[in-house]
Amino acid sequence: MAELAGKIVADFQYHIDSFVENNKCFGLNGHDEKRGFVPTVALTEFWTREKITTVLCSPKDMIKQSADTIFKHYLISFSVLVLNLNAESINLFIQEDLRDTQLPLPSVPEVYSDSASCGVFEEFIKRQWKFCPMSLDCGSSPKPSRRNLLPQRILPIVAKEKLNPEADEDGEQAVLFKVDLHPLCSQLGKPVVFKEYRQRTHETQRLFTNECDLYKQLREDSFGHIVTYYGSFECLGRSTIVLEFAPGGTLLSFFESRQPPRTDEQRKLFWGNLFGLFRGLQCIEDFTADHRHSRHTYRLKGTHQDIRPQNILVCGASSDEDYSAPFKFVDMGTADIRKMRDGGYDRHAIDQRGNGMYSPPEACRDEGIATDIGDKKPQLAVDCGTIADLDALCSGGDIF
Incomplete structure (x- = not known):
């Protein structure tokens, strides 16, 4: 024997x-x-x-x-x-x-x-x-969130390359990598993005924490117009968020490289995707919308605070003749989450010093003073972005 x-x-x-x-x-x-x-x-x-x-x-x-x-x-x-x-x-x-x-x-x-x-x-x-390779089975639940990994842990990475070859890994707050995962450790079957905060500073930890906190509040049906979150982890001072890869780049590059939609079907697809961003915004604005609320319950509400064409991704495999790829919000580092009693007074969000270009007047920081952000700021940001998109479509000019 x-x-x-x-x-x-x-x-x-x-x-x-x-x-x-x-x-x-x-x-x-x-x-x-x-x-x-x-x-x-x-x-x-x-x-x-x-x-x-x-x-x-x-x-x-x-x-x-x-x-x-x-x-x-x-x-x-x-x-x-x-x-x-x-x-x-x-x-x-x-x-x-x-x-x-x-x-x-x-x-x-x-x-x-x-x-x-x-x-x-x-x-x-x-x-x-x-x-014990880390399972990045992107359909798993619950997703790993801010998991602390020991350096001996093996990530099943087959290939890894910077999305921007010019990105300075030592100088920039966050660097984006396109990553192929081994198919025996992931059922996704397509690349993902590793967003790596490679320098451990107070500011990078604030951005990483804000982003993870917002993503993990989202329901699975929220990712139709918000980039899909697969998890996050930290190791040796490097903080990593695993996200959906967007083959179409950003909405800004979309307008720079594309002709305006020419057929009725193309226009219908384009505007359906653009206005679909409001549904993504609704998911961020009330994480508890599907709860059975009473005056004794809390609502959790969020604000993005960095809405602009550069932070809207074009997901899916689209071509010059195909406008079906959905638009999705990304970059939640300046997001804020607040609580309120159902039907009670809604406090303003804390100003996380996000993008001010598409923001309402109260987010202006000419005197360097942090302000509260009203609950209509994200809608106004999308409205301003939509106006910019309209201008680009009509004039063929740049989006600013």
């Missing part, structure tokens, strides 16, 4: 080595170093309940655990322990309910930190990272 178990261990090592190479399972850790990783599908392809049972029965004192339980809840932990030639320690994981969903372990669990089993976990932690 021990001989058979030894063959299974050797076969398993060969299987994962071959799987990583054949499927090009390589990503980047927090130091931007290339590292191989083993996705869960590689484990489920190899392990069967029969193989698990063989390993459990191989010691003289058999490991009295259920193969079904291990396969469903502890397959990653079991795989790492098998490679460490310490399969019997699966008892420690099951005893404390340390399921795969709790991996990777940041440190030795407190219950074992002063026990004879401490060394088992120290060895486990060293090997676990290859088996």
Whole structure:
């Protein structure tokens, strides 16, 4: 039996080595170093309940655990322990309910930190990272939000390039990257954007926090006219927001490179998308619109504060003859969220010093004094942007 178990261990090592190479399972850790990783599908392809049972029965004192339980809840932990030639320690994981969903372990669990089993976990932690790539399954719920990652964590990044090749990674507050994720760690099937705040300053943390706070309040049906948010994380002083990639660029570049819509169908699509921005605005203005409110409940309301053509993306694969790609709001770093009693007094939003060009008079800062922002400011910003769009359509001139 021990001989058979030894063959299974050797076969398993060969299987994962071959799987990583054949499927090009390589990503980047927090130091931007290339590292191989083993996705869960590689484990489920190899392990069967029969193989698990063989390993459990191989010691003289058999490991009295259920193969079904291990396969469903502890397959990653079991795989790492098998490679460490310490399969019997699966008892420690099951005893404390340390399921795969709790991996990777940041440190030795407190219950074992002063026990004879401490060394088992120290060895486990060293090997676990290859088996715990960060899942960027963009349909997952809840989404990771401001998750703190250790630098050993592997991101399943296949390709990464700056959207603006001239962007200064050391000087700019945020740098945008187009990122391809490994298909075995993401079901999205298309690129995403990593918005990276690479310098940890008070200002970049304020922008990052504001943006994450607003995105995570949005319901899934809000992303028809707001760029889709897939999650966010922080590692080694770098803060990253994962967003939908917009092949069509910004609304500003859209007008600079496109002819005005010429057919009735094109005009209908264009204006439908443009006025659809108001629906996106409604989602931001009241995150709790679908709640059953009473005078005892709160409403959560938001303001964008940086609406302009440069911060509206053209999403979807559109061509010069196709105006169906939706327009979506982006850049929420200057957003503000406030609470109010249902039917009660609505306080003005805090001025987060966003764009003033399309703003109402109360947002003017000629004297450098921060002001409150009224609840009609975002609508006025879109109205001003629409007027600019009309001007561009009619005259063929620039949008300012």
